[in-house]
Amino acid sequence: MVGKGKFWSVLFITIMLILSGCSGSAVSNSKSNSSGEKDTIKIGVILSSTGTFAPLAESIKNGFNLYLEENDNKLGGKKVEIKFEDDEANPQVALRKYRQLVKNEKVDILVGPISSAVAYALRDEVEKDKIILIDANAAGNDLSWSKKSDYIYRLSFSNWxxxxxxxxxxxxxxxxxxxxxxxxxxxxxxxxxxxxxxxxxxxxxxxxxxxxxxxxxxxxxxxxxxxxxxxxxxxxxxxxxxxxxxxxxxxxxxxxxxxxxxxxxxxxxxxxxxxxxxxxxxxxxxxxxxxxLENEENKKFVEAYQEKYGKLPNTFSVGGYDSAKVIDIAIKEAGSTNAEDLIKVLKGISFDSPRGPITIDPKTNNPIQxxxxxxxxxxxxxxxxxxxxxxxxxxxxxxxxxx
Amino acid sequence: MKKNILIFIVFLLIAFVLPFVLSVYGIDLVSEIFIMAIFAMSLGLIMGYAGMVSLGHAGFFGIGAYTVALLGPHIPNSYLLLFFSICLSGLLALVTGAIFIRTSKFYFLMITLAFGQLLFALAWQLKQWTGGADGMKVSAPLNLGFGEIVSPIGIYSVMAAAFIIVYLLLRFFVESPVGKIVKGIMENEARMSALGYDVRIYKLLTYTFSGALAGFAGSLYGFYNLFVSPDVSSWMFSGQVMMMVIIGGVGTLIGPAIGAGLFIFLQNFISTYTERWPIIMGALLVILVLVGKGGIIHWFALLKSKIFYKKRKNSDDYAPQHVEKEEVVN
Amino acid sequence: MSLSIFSVQLLTGLAYGMLYFMIAAGLTIILGVMNIVNLAHGTLFLLGSYMAFTFMNQQFSFWIALLLSVAVTAVIGIIIEKLFIRQIYGKELEQVLLTFGLAFVIADTAKWIWGTEPQTMAVPALLDSSISIGPMVFPFYRLFVVLIGCLLALLLWYFESKTRIGAIIRAGVDDRAMVSALGINVGVVFTGVFAFGAGLAALSGVLGGPLIGMYTGMESDILVTSLIVVVIGGLGSWKGSFIGAILIGLIETFGKIWFPSLSMLIVFLLMVVVLIIRPQGLFGREVA
Missing domain, CATH: 3.40.50.2300 (Response regulator)
Known part of the structure; x- marks a missing residue:
C-alpha cells in the first residue's frame, strides 16, 4: 500500500543510507579479524566527533592514524585493532561508550577524550577497571592535581x-x-x-x-x-x-x-x-x-600529514600523533601491555615530538614541554x-x- | 485486561532471564535502558494522556540527578535521597506547571524548553557547587540497606524493579477515575470543562506526577553513572526523550519504554560502526515516519491483528488507532 | 554609557535581530500556513552559508553566490516538501520526528561535504569598510544587514497586504479549509511557502556567514533562537517575527552590559516573560 510519493522518498533515503554505509566501512582502521592472536593490541579511542568539538576529534584521529600507518599498523611490535567511538562531548554518552569499549570490546588501552568533563567522568572508572587512558586533549587542570590518577597520562597540554x-x-x-x-x-x-x-x-x-x-x-x-x-x-x-x-x-x-x-x-x-x-x-x-617549527621530527610529520590528508597539521593532530607514539614507546620499553607495567614506564617517559622534546612529568602526569x-x-x-x-x-x- | 496481565508476566520472565543470557556490558546497557524507559514513560504520560508535549522534561531528570549528587555527601541514606529527588522535582513541576499549562501546544513546548534551559544554565553556572560544565561525581553508590550496590547484576535488579514499580504505578493512574478524566480532557477539553471538571487541576496533577517520575529516573541515573554534568538537563536530551516517546508510540504506557530501548540500542550500535551515524539515525527516523503507523507499539498490534484475525475481512478495526488528533497547532 | 557606545550596541543588536528575523520569517510562515514545526530549518541556514562559501571559492562574487545558494536551497526546500513533508500533513508528532530526522541527515551531510573545520566568509569588497561613531568604528557590513532586513520586512508587508498570493497565504493562516474551498490548489501553495521559507533561511545563512561563520553544531543554536523569535512574535505573524527578532537582538546585546551573568539565559527569560503576559505571543491570535 505504499503510495508513489512514499516510494520515492523511501528510495531516496535508502540511497543515502547505502552511501553513508560505504563511507562508514572505512572507519575501522584494522581489517584483520585476528583478535585471537596474542600479538595484537586493542585500542579504544573516545572522541567527540559530533558537535563543536568535531574538528579537534578529526585532527586527533588523523594524527593517530598517521602514526599507525607509518608503523605498519603496529604499536610496540603488536598489531593494532582500533575502535573509534563518539561521545558527543557528553559525559553520560562517554560512560556508556566506555563500558562498551572496556567490558564488551575488552580494549587494552584507551585514548582519551576531548572534553575535560568526559575525562573527569571516566577518571574513577579507569581507576576501578585498571585501564590506561592516554589523554590526547582534555586540558582540565585537576587531572594533574586533585583528580590525578596513575592510570591517566596527558599527552596534550593543561589549561595552566x-x-x-x-x-x-x-x-x-x-x-x-x-x-x-x-x-x-x-x-x-x-x-x-x-x-x-x-x-x-x-x-x-x-x-x-x-x-x-x-x-x-x-x-x-x-x-x-x-x-x-x-x-x-x-x-x-x-x-x-x-x-x-x-x-x-x-x-x-x-x-x-x-x-x-x-x-x-x-x-x-x-x-x-x-x-x-x-x-x-x-x-x-x-x-x-x-x-x-624547525626540527627533524616535524619536517617528516608535516610532509607525511600533508600527503595523506592534503592539509597542514594543527596542534591537535600532533596530540593524536604523539598519543600513538607514546603507546608505541611505552609498550616497547615495558615489554608488555599490562597496565601496571605500562605505568612504570609512562611516568617520566620522554621522546621527540614534532613539537619538540617532551617528558611526562611523574608528579603531574602532564608533559613538560x-x-x-x-x-x-x-x-x-x-x-x-x-x-x-x-x-x-x-x-x-x-x-x-x-x- | 487479562491480556495486559499476560504481557506483564511475559515481561517479568524476560527481565528475569536476560541477565543469564547477556554479557556484563549487555546487563549494564539494559539497566540504563530501564532508567531511560522510566524517563520516557513519564514524558509519555503527559504527551499521550494529557496532550502536553514538553521539550524541557530533562530539567526534572536533571533535578533528580543533581539532588543525589549534591545532597549525597550530607545524607548517607539512599532512600532519603530518592525521596528528596522525587519531592523536589514533583514540587518544581507543580509550581512551574501552574504557570505553564496556561499556554497551549507549541507555546507549551517552547516555555518548557526555556524551563529546561534555565536548569541547564543553573547547573552550568553554579560552579562552586555543581562543578559547572566539568560535572561532579556522586559521592556514594546506591545502598538500599543491604550494602552498596555496585555489581552490574545488583544494579540491574534495582533498575528492573524500579521500572516495574513505575509501570504499575502508571497503569494504576491511567486506569483510575482521575486518569480517565485526564484522557477525556485531552480528547475534548471543552466538553470536560462543560461537565464541570476543573481542567487545569487535572492537567497540573498529571504534570506533577510526570515531573516527579522524571526526577526519580534522574536520581537512579545519578546512582547508575555516579557522575552528573549539565548535559542531563540539556534540551537536546529532552528532544531525544521526546523521540523515544514518539518512536515507541504515543498514547500507550509501554510504547515509550520500547522506544527508549530501541533508540538507545540503535544509536549505540550504529555509532560504533560508523562515524556517519547521524545520517543513518536521521534516515531511520524518516523511514519510521513514512512507513510507521504511530509508533513501534502499534506495529505489534498490527502484526497481531494480521496473525490472529486474518480471516476477518475488516482487519482495519485492529489497525493502530491514531492517538494524535488532526488538531492543528494553534 | 556614552552616545557613541550606545549607538554601536544598538546597531549591533539590530544587525543580529535582522538575521534572526530573516530565518524566523520563513519558520513562522511555514508554521502559520502549513502548521509544521520545521526542525530542519536551522540546517537550511547552514546549507545556505556553506553553499555560498563554496561558490565564493569558485571565484563567484558574493552577490552571485548569494543568489545561487538562495535558489538552490529553495529547490532543496521544494524537494523536501514534495518527498517528505507532504506525507504527514496534520500529524504533529510525526512532523517533529520527520523534520528532526531530516535535520540529522542534512547537518551530517554538510559535515561530510564541507568538513569539520570551522569556516568563515569574507565580507564582500564593496561593503568592506567601516564608519566611525565617536571614538568607535562600526563595520559597514552590519549596517547593510540592517538595511536588507528592513527592506525584506517592507517587501513582506507589501506582499502580504497588497498581492493576491499574499491574500491567499493570509487566508491560509486563518482558515485552511476555506482556501481549498475557494478552489485554490493548496498543494502548490504549500510547496511555494516551504520553498520560500527555505530560501529565506539560506538568505540569512549567507548574510550571516561573514558575521557568525560556519561550524559543526551551529544549526541547533540557530534553530532554538529562531523558534524563540517565532514564539515571542506569535505564530504565523511576519510582523511579530520582525518585532520579536529585534527584541531578541537588542536584549542579547544590551543584556551583556546590564546583566552579564544572565547572558546564557536572557533570551529564554524574555520568552517566558512574554508568554506569561501574552500566552499567544505578541502578535499571535488568541488561542481558542
Whole structure:
C-alpha cells in the first residue's frame, strides 16, 4: 500500500543510507579479524566527533592514524585493532561508550577524550577497571592535581600551561596592563587564572576580566568595553568558531593595530589562522606547535600529514600523533601491555615530538614541554606564527597554586 | 485486561532471564535502558494522556540527578535521597506547571524548553557547587540497606524493579477515575470543562506526577553513572526523550519504554560502526515516519491483528488507532 | 554609557535581530500556513552559508553566490516538501520526528561535504569598510544587514497586504479549509511557502556567514533562537517575527552590559516573560 510519493522518498533515503554505509566501512582502521592472536593490541579511542568539538576529534584521529600507518599498523611490535567511538562531548554518552569499549570490546588501552568533563567522568572508572587512558586533549587542570590518577597520562597540554606560557613575555615586552577575555566555562577560567598569575608575577596587571558565554556570536559589547578601558594589551582565550569570530571582530571594530591582541595556543593554531587570514596578523600567542617549527621530527610529520590528508597539521593532530607514539614507546620499553607495567614506564617517559622534546612529568602526569612565543606574520600570502622566543620546559606545578 | 496481565508476566520472565543470557556490558546497557524507559514513560504520560508535549522534561531528570549528587555527601541514606529527588522535582513541576499549562501546544513546548534551559544554565553556572560544565561525581553508590550496590547484576535488579514499580504505578493512574478524566480532557477539553471538571487541576496533577517520575529516573541515573554534568538537563536530551516517546508510540504506557530501548540500542550500535551515524539515525527516523503507523507499539498490534484475525475481512478495526488528533497547532 | 557606545550596541543588536528575523520569517510562515514545526530549518541556514562559501571559492562574487545558494536551497526546500513533508500533513508528532530526522541527515551531510573545520566568509569588497561613531568604528557590513532586513520586512508587508498570493497565504493562516474551498490548489501553495521559507533561511545563512561563520553544531543554536523569535512574535505573524527578532537582538546585546551573568539565559527569560503576559505571543491570535 505504499503510495508513489512514499516510494520515492523511501528510495531516496535508502540511497543515502547505502552511501553513508560505504563511507562508514572505512572507519575501522584494522581489517584483520585476528583478535585471537596474542600479538595484537586493542585500542579504544573516545572522541567527540559530533558537535563543536568535531574538528579537534578529526585532527586527533588523523594524527593517530598517521602514526599507525607509518608503523605498519603496529604499536610496540603488536598489531593494532582500533575502535573509534563518539561521545558527543557528553559525559553520560562517554560512560556508556566506555563500558562498551572496556567490558564488551575488552580494549587494552584507551585514548582519551576531548572534553575535560568526559575525562573527569571516566577518571574513577579507569581507576576501578585498571585501564590506561592516554589523554590526547582534555586540558582540565585537576587531572594533574586533585583528580590525578596513575592510570591517566596527558599527552596534550593543561589549561595552566596554555594560560601561563606567554604571561611573562607579554608583561616584559608588550605591556603592563591587560584585559583578559575567555568563555564562561571551566577551561576559560583556568586559562585566565594561569595567565593572570604569570603576567602579574612578571610585573603586569590584569585590569579587567570578561567572561562571555560559550558560543557568543557577537563581541561588539566587549570590544567597546576594551576600547574604553584602554589596556596595553588584550589576552583572549577563545577556541573554534568563537575564536574565529573574535579575531575577525577585533579587526572589524578597529582594535587591531591599536591594542595588541594576544592569547594562548589557539590564536596561533591552523584551525583559526586559516579561516581568519589577515585579520589574525600581528597576534602574539603562546603556542606549543606550528607546522613551521624547525626540527627533524616535524619536517617528516608535516610532509607525511600533508600527503595523506592534503592539509597542514594543527596542534591537535600532533596530540593524536604523539598519543600513538607514546603507546608505541611505552609498550616497547615495558615489554608488555599490562597496565601496571605500562605505568612504570609512562611516568617520566620522554621522546621527540614534532613539537619538540617532551617528558611526562611523574608528579603531574602532564608533559613538560616547550612553548613558543609566536607572532602571526604574513609570509608568501599565508599567515604564519613566527617564533620570537622559546619558553623552555614549561612544567605544571605539583599542586594547585593557592590564591 | 487479562491480556495486559499476560504481557506483564511475559515481561517479568524476560527481565528475569536476560541477565543469564547477556554479557556484563549487555546487563549494564539494559539497566540504563530501564532508567531511560522510566524517563520516557513519564514524558509519555503527559504527551499521550494529557496532550502536553514538553521539550524541557530533562530539567526534572536533571533535578533528580543533581539532588543525589549534591545532597549525597550530607545524607548517607539512599532512600532519603530518592525521596528528596522525587519531592523536589514533583514540587518544581507543580509550581512551574501552574504557570505553564496556561499556554497551549507549541507555546507549551517552547516555555518548557526555556524551563529546561534555565536548569541547564543553573547547573552550568553554579560552579562552586555543581562543578559547572566539568560535572561532579556522586559521592556514594546506591545502598538500599543491604550494602552498596555496585555489581552490574545488583544494579540491574534495582533498575528492573524500579521500572516495574513505575509501570504499575502508571497503569494504576491511567486506569483510575482521575486518569480517565485526564484522557477525556485531552480528547475534548471543552466538553470536560462543560461537565464541570476543573481542567487545569487535572492537567497540573498529571504534570506533577510526570515531573516527579522524571526526577526519580534522574536520581537512579545519578546512582547508575555516579557522575552528573549539565548535559542531563540539556534540551537536546529532552528532544531525544521526546523521540523515544514518539518512536515507541504515543498514547500507550509501554510504547515509550520500547522506544527508549530501541533508540538507545540503535544509536549505540550504529555509532560504533560508523562515524556517519547521524545520517543513518536521521534516515531511520524518516523511514519510521513514512512507513510507521504511530509508533513501534502499534506495529505489534498490527502484526497481531494480521496473525490472529486474518480471516476477518475488516482487519482495519485492529489497525493502530491514531492517538494524535488532526488538531492543528494553534 | 556614552552616545557613541550606545549607538554601536544598538546597531549591533539590530544587525543580529535582522538575521534572526530573516530565518524566523520563513519558520513562522511555514508554521502559520502549513502548521509544521520545521526542525530542519536551522540546517537550511547552514546549507545556505556553506553553499555560498563554496561558490565564493569558485571565484563567484558574493552577490552571485548569494543568489545561487538562495535558489538552490529553495529547490532543496521544494524537494523536501514534495518527498517528505507532504506525507504527514496534520500529524504533529510525526512532523517533529520527520523534520528532526531530516535535520540529522542534512547537518551530517554538510559535515561530510564541507568538513569539520570551522569556516568563515569574507565580507564582500564593496561593503568592506567601516564608519566611525565617536571614538568607535562600526563595520559597514552590519549596517547593510540592517538595511536588507528592513527592506525584506517592507517587501513582506507589501506582499502580504497588497498581492493576491499574499491574500491567499493570509487566508491560509486563518482558515485552511476555506482556501481549498475557494478552489485554490493548496498543494502548490504549500510547496511555494516551504520553498520560500527555505530560501529565506539560506538568505540569512549567507548574510550571516561573514558575521557568525560556519561550524559543526551551529544549526541547533540557530534553530532554538529562531523558534524563540517565532514564539515571542506569535505564530504565523511576519510582523511579530520582525518585532520579536529585534527584541531578541537588542536584549542579547544590551543584556551583556546590564546583566552579564544572565547572558546564557536572557533570551529564554524574555520568552517566558512574554508568554506569561501574552500566552499567544505578541502578535499571535488568541488561542481558542
Amino acid at each position: 600551561q596554555n594560560g601561563s606560557s606567554a604571561g611573562e613575555y607579554l608583561a616584559k615586552n608588550v605591556g603592563k596592563t591587560a584585559v583578559a577575555i575567555a568563555p564562561d566555562y571551566p577551561a576559560g577560567k583556568e586559562v585566565v587564572s594561569a595567565f593572570k598569575e604569570a603576567f602579574e608575577a612578571a610585573g603586569g596587571k590584569v585590569v579587567k576580566e570578561i567572561y562571555p558565554k560559550l558560543g557568543t556570536n557577537d563581541f561588539a559589547t566587549y570590544l567597546t568595553d576594551v576600547a574604553q578601558v584602554k589596556p596595553e594589551l588584550v589576552f583572549t582565550f577563545m577556541a573554534g568558531s568563537d575564536g574565529i569570530r573574535f579575531v575577525q571582530q577585533y579587526n572589524d571594530f578597529g582594535l587591531k593595530g591599536k591594542i595588541p591582541l594576544s592569547g594562548p595556543m589557539e590564536f596561533g593554531d591552523q584551525l583559526i589562522l586559516e579561516p581568519t587570514g589577515e585579520a589574525a596578523e600581528g597576534i602574539i600567542s603562546g603556542i606549543l606547535y606550528s607546522p613551521w 616547550n612553548f613558543y612565543i609566536a607572532k602571526n606574520t604574513k609570509k608568501d600570502n599565508q599567515i604564519v606564527p613566527e617564533v620570537l622566543e622559546t619558553v623552555e620546559k614549561v612544567t605544571m606545578p605539583e599542586k594547585a597554586p593557592a590564591n
